Amino acid sequence: MSELVDAIVQIALVIMVGLLLPCAYRVFIGPSAADRLQAIETITTLLIGVIVLLAIIQGSAFVVDVALALAAFSFVATLAIARYLSEGRMF
Amino acid sequence: MIAEIVGATFIILGVFFSLVGVIGIMRLPDVYSRIHASGKVATLGIFGLLIGVALLLPGTLVKAVGLLLFLLISSPVASHAIAAAAYRSNVPLADVQRDDLAGVSRPQRKRSRDAE
Amino acid sequence: MIHFIFPAALIGVVWVLVTSRVTLESYFVGLVIGLAITALMPPPLPVIRWRRLPDQAFALVLYAMILLRDIVLSGLDVTRRILSPTMPLNLGIIAVETQDETANPLIAALSADVITLTPGELVIEVTDGHTLYVHCLDVEASAARAAAQQAQRLKLFKHILGRSS
Amino acid sequence: MNTLFALATGLMFGMGIFQLLRRDLIKSAMGFYILFTSINFLFLAVGAYDGVIAPYVDANNQTSSQPSDPLVQALILTAIVISFGSYALLLGLIAVSSRRFRTLDSDRIDQLKG
Amino acid sequence: MVLALVILLPFLLAVLVSFARMRASTVGTISALAMLTLFIISLLQLSSVTVLGASSLNIPWIPEIGLTLSIYVDGLALLFVLLITGIGVAVMFYAGQYFEDGRTAARFLALLLAFTGSMLALVLAGNVLTLFIAWEATSIISFLLIGFYGGDSAARRGASQALVITGGGGLALLVGLLLMGSAGGSLQIADLLANGDVLRAHPWYTAMVILILIGCFSKSAQFPLHFWLPGAMSAPTPASAFLHSATMVKAGIYLLARLSPALGDTLLWTTVLPVFGIITLLMGAVLALRQRDLKAILAYSTISQLGAFVALIGLPNGEGLKAAFVGILAHGLYKCALFLIAGAIDHATGTRDILLLGGLRRSMPGFALVTLFAGLSMAGVPPLFGFVAKELLIEAAEIDPLALIIVVLSAAFTVTVALRLFWDVFVRPGAPHDGVELHLHKLPRLMVIGPALLAVTSIVTGIGVGPLITPLIEPALGKSTSLYLFPPGGINLAFVLSMTALAVGIAVFVTRGWWLAWRLPTLTSGTQIYAGIIRAVEGLGDLLLTSQGGKIRYYLTAILTAVVLLLTIAIVRILPFEIQAIELKNASDVLKAVLLGLALVSTGASILFERHLLAALSLGVAGYAIGGIFLLEPAPDVALVQFLVETLATVLIILILARTSPEERQQAISKLWGQTRWGLMRDLTIATALGCAMTIFALAAVNSRPTPNSIAGWHLENALPQVGVNDVVAAIVTDFRGTDTLIEITVFGIASLGVLTLLARPKPGKVTRFRLRLRHPVRSMQIEPSGETEPDLPMIYRSRFADPVTQLAALLVLPFSFVIALAHIAYAGVAPGDGFTAGAIIGLGITLWFVVFGYQETKARLRWLHPTSLIGAGISVALINAALPLVFGREFLAFTQVADIYVADIKIASTLLFEVGICLTVFGGVSTIMEAISHPQEAEPL
Amino acid sequence: MSNSLLLGPIFIPLGGAALGILLARNRTYQQIIGLICGVLAWVCSVAVLLANLSEGIFTYNLGGWVPPYGIVLVADLLASIFAVMATTVMAAGILYVLGCRDKSVSAPAFMPLFLCMAAGLNGALYTGDIFTMFVFIELMVIASVILVAISDNRLGMEAAIKYLFISAMGTLFLLTGIAALYASFGTLNMADIARLLASGERPVLAQAAAVMLMCAFLLKSAVFPFHFWQPDFHTVAPTPVHAVLSSVVVKVGVYGLIRMTTLMFTAEAPLIHDLLVVLGLIGIFFGSLGALRTYDAKRLLAYSTFGQIGFILVGIGWGSPATLAAAIIYAVNHSFIKSSLLMLTGTISSRTSAKTSRLSEIGGVGNTLGFTSGLYFLGGLALAGVPPLNGFISKVTLIQSGIGLEEWLTVGLIVGAGVITLMYMTRTWQLIFRQERAETVQLKPRGDSVLAPALLIGLCLALGLFASPLIQVALRAVEQMGDPSLYIRAVLGG
Ligand code: NA
């Protein structure tokens, strides 16, 4: 892999990780719980991107498996919280 | 070589859209519009990165497709659920032009401070 | 039997995707797994009919293309709005009928999913299995094209799902 | 980097302890969770190698890069599973006791004394 | 060794008697006859001891602690054996008459016989530990006898008090004896007696003597440990007569006499014993004067006599031993008789109050006669045996004027007491003072035989003291001596003083109307002091128990403070050490640092957020950030687990929030910052201190690495060749450290069972099954495909809860979760993911169902889902996999594969089965937890 | 082959637990399985002890991986003695469960949890790997927390929460110590750590690691100031659980302390010893007085355990071979005494409708139960150290060894505590068995079976009358521990 591409990927990784911070900020400031929730959802999504970039950097395809699980299942928590928010109680 | 260039381009695109999405999350006026921005990260941002990785690291192509599949299932559902939760817990809309949902009978939530 | 085989066959594909081993051997393993899963909890996957298979596949690919186009176009639009210093937003919630005569929740769900997937539109509520309430960043544009888009979507969905009508 | 992990261990531990000492049982349970997280950092900090690749070995190409310590990773896995099990149990206990004692204030759950 | 049988016989008889169903008198007679037999046997031994000297028998018992079953027979031992068995005859016989009920008598006599056996073992013991065992046995049986009437709270208190004093003294004695054994190099009495010089010169001498004296004084009721004896009078009278007058209380005297050759004749010994003895002598005599209760009078008088014996044993060169031995015999005879009579009076009149009694000679003439003679012996009137004893006592006291005065004074008071016992009870005319009418019960005619026997013996031994008693005393003294009723040299000082005492005693008796009316200041009694000490101890205990205040925060604070202190001590020793500089070598390190910062800030935010949901969300962010760190480490396996567990943990806490009442949570929340400033400062201080300690600790830990010889290197090298796995973490988890994993999943499984069991138990103690019961049977619910008009369409249900979007997601994700999970299992060795992640993933799929569809619909649709069985099955599979290699002669949990078989790159080996087991357990566990929390019956807010 | 016996005490109960979970619907099967597993575990542990005596230390490499790379089970005499003690009480506990009328006992999870507790305990004793010890201890802790939480006593929940929090502290300390050890030595095998500690220069962290491990073990044994959980947690437990917790489960910390001071941290041992004596004395003092002032038959025994552990710690802390042997003897004897007393208390409580053990409410309940009364009396005497019961042997060996070291103050305290023990045990016995029953107390015609406690009391008596074997084994164990190289060689070979 050429140095340029390597550099691009590295920078991309840094940016993606950097983007986590404003999202975290959104989690902290809200203002509504739904805001925080969607910020967390974004963090998850960004992390999927981070993993994908890491796969390129580390040159190992298996890292994508982690992203797969994250993509498929982290929203379970989001749904649970959303349901709690919209109904006040769960069951 | 071409794959590398195209791949890198898609990665730049993916990162760009992610960046835009996060800017949206910071800038947009209410939770509903911020959910749009968040969805953007998921769709355009990650799509770009996935295409990029599939090109740069050919071994991941199949997995990238699988990942995309799951993202297609989960991402809109999450956005929808959050939006519904926000609306049901009376999170205010920023100056809307039109609200067809106002007045439609919906499941009412129990009062809790948690949603505020 | 056919109700077992086809979901299982699709699950087999998913297995291949997930394990990233594109071999016939791997697919057969996936198929076996698919059969077991289908027996336990039949997933809501389209029922494939041999006669209509080309139709189904064609509709799927076509809709994928349309969706992709929509996503990219509205993505660019939303990008413009977000990055613009004045943030020209035109927020609002519109009601969109699924136009499905049976009010099938599956249609509603699929429609809601793809609408939400499109940047700039977000389904907030689905009532009675046929009315979608969509939050839009540009409420006028969305309202203008909503009904037509939904009609097209419904048609293609019916093809994809192998529905007779 | 390991030094940083060491600092994080201490910080996390301190925060966990503070949270643990709240009267609110749910907060205390969160403190419990934080404390176990800090232990993960400690294990990361004491890993034997400064690894740059994941501990995956391949028969044909022995890369010159140093893999990270697989043993501490296995230990962390075990610790995570056990602490999660305990955490679930703790939350279950709190849920039931909140029904029985009608409070989540740990100071009011003090019938056993003397 | 016949005397070994002498010890065993009473025990055997005790067992037999306790099972016997006979009349009381029969039991008593049998026991008395047994005692008589023993007495005769012992008497026959006397000659051999006289001829051959001391003899001993040793059977090793527990040689490690120096305990041998040994018997040491000499004159002293035999003297006591004769005393015990002889008086036992009278007491046992009397006891048979005393009890009306055969069962009670049997129970009582069994105890009494066991006591006899223990007492005989005590005096015959040839090893100090054997002696101690017997000593404790007598204390215990005494406790049981004092509390024989357990319904009486005073009896229970008295029994307890007696046991605490004598038992506690016994423990002191034990230490003293062990010290002596250590110093003397043996626990055998014979050796110790031979080693007296060594013992007396040993630095521990003082300690051992004091400890042994505490033991002996407590047992023999010496000042200041005397007060338990009057309290022990709630025992049935035969027990009081036998234990608390004639025998057990003399065990201390016996031991002092026994050890005086080894320990005696030092300044300490000859000071402490006479001083405490004399004090006790006087105190007992004085206190006896003013008692109203017959048994109390006798008890104090006994204390007084015991004091005299202790003082006598303490005299230098064994000068007082003769007087002591004679006194012990004489006292045993008359005091026991008097006790038995007191019991008879109590029996007949229902009272023992001397002020209420009087003129009983008409109704109880036999007892009056016996009392007369026993009293005369007590008063020391010739020619009774008591006279001889008193002469010898006074003679021995002649060495010190003060002692002499006290002895004579005490003798005088004893005369007074004896006179009161006879005159005021049997002779004094007129009705009782208080007008209380006495109900006289008819006593068994034979009851008088016991005391009479003793009184007659007092007379006979008094008159024939020379021939009868000398042979008993001589072997005990170990030298020849002579005894006589009247001194051959005519009237001597002792006789004069004896008569003086008699006269004074009579005088005091006559004036009793006058001095009994005195209002003396009530001195603080021993019992009160004892109660005071107990109260103080109890107060201390209460003070300590206040630390157990019930509030978990303070417990944790205390524990953590202790840890901080300990850790600080340990850490200060390693300071200063070199701290490795923070070097961020590459982008990955920088990103790790960023994520670390994010994790820490989020954690901090979770503390600052008051509301639970927000705190939980912050924690979720921290968890994901940590997952990112793991990814960058790089540790993909851990990262995967971290992401999944974090998701599960978040769901869990949300479900718990939904489960708990918002009001209660609000209440608890408002307590957070409403805490006092001081409380917050305290928490902050502890948190900071521990955080700092931990930081230094971790820095030091980092300083110790990298470790060149870490076993992880071996793991990296051997994962592929040994178990054919690329993922070294997977190799460690399933093979190299498979046991950890096996146990870890069991922990997880049972934790989830715990959650279920807890939540499924509405009330404590209510029995439930694992299977939760539905209020509405699932079958009756309407769950039909909504597309019924169009059977072609895939099924999607009308749900009570779910909106179509989430429903569709749930329906799709669960099957896919199986696919992904199976992929994790199949390729655990080459990719991130393993059985645990597989289980967690399916668990998340199930969780999604519970979240989307609720409990009832989920259970109705997934009828195959039996979470607890899954746990059991999972652990079973894992265990079967572990045990299978044993069948092939390999180790438990050994890596097994038939050959290098791959199906679609899936390695077919034991590991696969293990992974399946892990997956099943974790899947079952997660489902169990979710099922338990989402159970509808539990959802009702309470 | 004898090596595989080592698996028995750990994995037989574990298998029984798994089977028990599968058969959750049938309590009878569960109990039969439980009894079989309990007995088999006991047989295995005894066989291990015997093999140990004849062959010396032996090991079992789990999975066939050679130490220090894999996990190894090690049977030395110390572990074997503790394991026999544990399996004996566990088997008795299961026997008690069979005749127990508690409702909590009929919970489907009860027997599996009980067996897990046994497996965890035995595993913690036999393992030669410090991290595996942590895992086994967690198994034990989690199982016991649940068992207490589901108690018939309505405060079970409260105690369980408190213990779970406090126990987590112990877990943290243990993990911290393990991390430090791994950082310093790159290994988790205790023999390997011992070898490295003995051979090279001492890493800076050794002492701090020792402190952390010590805190963890002190917490598991409920030693001052880590004791707060113990009276609560033990008292509210269902009787068979209480019997096991208060007797053998608390000993796991004691075992850990002995193991770490004799095998690994021999250089730090003097410091630790001094601390142990101080803490032990405080425990004796606190436990005795606490028991004296507690009017609940179960709770006072929990306090008594606090005190008794103090005696054991003092024995360890005195640090000579004789005192260490005395401590081991004390630990074993105390287990049998305490478990039998607790079971007897349980049989009494089971006669009352309230299932309480408060003396004010169970006073006189036992006054018609002659056999139980006798057993309790014997147990009380054994606890107070009265001959010829086994408690006497403990006390004598401890005092003798203390005299050898001229530790007068401590010996004095032991004597004082003995008096107090005598006070509260006789008082309790009198109140339960000797006084008249209050009219309001309704007695149930049947209570829990006294078979298990009777057997245990028999054992106490036997261990008092025939104490030599135990003393000899303890002395041999101490002799074995005196030379850590034996252990190291047995595990690592060479
Ligand atoms: Na959208």
Ligand code: NA
């Ligand atoms: Na793996």
